[in-house]
Amino acid sequence: MPQATFRFPRGFLWGTATSSHQVEGGNSGNQWWLWEEGGHTLHRSGRACEWWNGRWKEDFDRAAEAGQNAHRFSIEWSRVQPKPDRWDEDAIEHYRQMARGLYDRGMTPLVTLHHFTDPIWLTEQGGWEQEGVVARFEAYVRRVVEALKDYVTLWCTINEPNVYALSGYVSGAFPPGKHDLKLAMQVMANMIRAHAAAYRAIHQIQREARVGYALHYRPMVARRAWSPLDRLMRALRYQGVNMAFPSAISEGVMRSPVAKVRLPEAKGTQDYLGINYYSQDTVWFNLRKPGELFTDSGFPKDADLSDTGFIANIPEGLFATLKWAAHTYPDLPILITENGVEDADDHMRPRYLAQHVHQVWRAINFNWPVKGYFYWTLVDNFEWERGWSQRFGLWALDPETQKRTRRPSADLYAEICRENGLSSEMVARYCPEVMEKLFP
Numbered sequence: 001m002p003q004a005t006f007r008f009p010r011g012f013l014w015g016t017a018t019s020s021h022q023v024e025g026g027n028s029g030n031q032w033w034l035w036e037e038g039g040h041t042l043h044r045s046g047r048a049c050e051w052w053n054g055r056w057k058e059d060f061d062r063a064a065e066a067g068q069n070a071h072r073f074s075i076e077w078s079r080v081q082p083k084p085d086r087w088d089e090d091a092i093e094h095y096r097q098m099a100r101g102l103y104d105r106g107m108t109p110l111v112t113l114h115h116f117t118d119p120i121w122l123t124e125q126g127g128w129e130q131e132g133v134v135a136r137f138e139a140y141v142r143r144v145v146e147a148l149k150d151y152v153t154l155w156c157t158i159n160e161p162n163v164y165a166l167s168g169y170v171s172g173a174f175p176p177g178k179h180d181l182k183l184a185m186q187v188m189a190n191m192i193r194a195h196a197a198a199y200r201a202i203h204q205i206q207r208e209a210r211v212g213y214a215l216h217y218r219p220m221v222a223r224r225a226w227s228p229l230d231r232l233m234r235a236l237r238y239q240g241v242n243m244a245f246p247s248a249i250s251e252g253v254m255r256s257p258v259a260k261v262r263l264p265e266a267k268g269t270q271d272y273l274g275i276n277y278y279s280q281d282t283v284w285f286n287l288r289k290p291g292e293l294f295t296d297s298g299f300p301k302d303a304d305l306s307d308t309g310f311i312a313n314i315p316e317g318l319f320a321t322l323k324w325a326a327h328t329y330p331d332l333p334i335l336i337t338e339n340g341v342e343d344a345d346d347h348m349r350p351r352y353l354a355q356h357v358h359q360v361w362r363a364i365n366f367n368w369p370v371k372g373y374f375y376w377t378l379v380d381n382f383e384w385e386r387g388w389s390q391r392f393g394l395w396a397l398d399p400e401t402q403k404r405t406r407r408p409s410a411d412l413y414a415e416i417c418r419e420n421g422l423s424s425e426m427v428a429r430y431c432p433e434v435m436e437k438l439f440p
């Protein structure tokens with residue numbers, strides 16, 4: 001057997017990513033809580049992972065002991081600003097303690113300011129459909145950055161604006177559950193405006209800040225490469241899903257299949273590119289999907305699928321993603337702000353992890369500036385409309401007893417983090433089935 005190690009550059013960030021609503025519990029002030037009460041989700045978030053009750057400490061200990069040197073977490077706007085005219089200083093202090101908790105453990109915090117949830121009062125004012133949200137978001141961001149700036153320099157304004165807009169306004173799986181492509185693009189445009197305002201506000205407060213957002217990027221291939229229709233559908237869907245935010249940031253114009261909006265204030269407003277990559281889609285023409293511009297998507301028949309079929313293990317898609325990123329924004333640092341898989345009994349996760357880390361290493365060897373990798377996620381959490389049916393954690397969680405159980409992948413990831421690399425010996429122990437692929 002060949003012995004080799006894929007080594008990463010010194011200072012590479014290895015962490016996990018989480019979000020407030022998915023781990024805190026008791027977030028009754030946001031629109032997701034109401035959505036869950038309305039029966040739109042498989043289960044309810046309930047106590048989640050009890051981070052609001054202090055369990056973030058034990059989970060940060062787990063991450064630190066497992067060799068992670070960074071962590072991405074998010075701030076819950078509805079806790080910081082429970083009413084339009086009220087700021088909750090205790091909540092702000094709670095987040096300051098979390099940032100400090102990472103700092104004290106020698107871990108770099110990456111703080112997300114918006115991860116799918118909105119205060120109920122904001123929703124009542126029209127949420128992200130109204131341009132008024134821009135000034136409100138900026139005010140909230142200023143408050144948080146002022147409070148956390150001693151410990152945090154790495155900021156992510158908005159997580160997956162494309163998923164927020166498309167799930168809330170096209171598929172309807174997220175609140176407000178609408179089906180209106182035009183409105184989705186209006187929401188997207190307001191998110192871009194808010195991102196640009198936040199970018200400037202953060203830099204005003206903290207000169208050394210590095211500010212970006214997290215793009216959910218889906219590489220796509222046409223189902224039948226020879227079919228002009230499938231190819232056209234692929235192009236349409238690709239543009240609609242992936243390109244609105246990047247085009248606004250590159251050119252100051254948001255380009256989508258249904259709208260072109262000039263947003264000059266957005267041009268150049270990122271110091272790094274945050275990428276969330278999970279899988280790659282196969283796309284085709286479907287007459288029964290007019291609401292999605294007649295495009296449909298799925299995975300190849302022989303795909304290596306996760307527990308519920310939500311994710312196909314396609315590591316080459318991550319390489320394609322990084323290639324796109326490096327070519328679109330030469331010289332801009334890239335952070336993989338999320339990558340992971342749902343796998344309750346951990347039969348697939350070790351190979352998913354090893355194969356994706358391998359693709360990151362390949363990308364770095366082309367001199368593409370990938371600076372960090374955040375696995376989604378640390379401990380099983382509340383997975384939105386899919387409730388507790390999907391288990392993404394390195395640690396398993398029993399939400400009833402709150403007991404955490406380490407999965408083998410936690411050990412594999414710990415070895416990767418400590419070694420700052422992935423060795424053939426690790427692959428032989430944790431996922432020998434992909435040995436030949438990774439070390440031919």
Ligand code: BGC
Pocket residue numbers: 019159160163216276338376383392
């Ligand atoms: C989101 C996370 C989510 C993960 C897995 C990403 O789109 O940012 O909040 O839990 O996917 O479903």
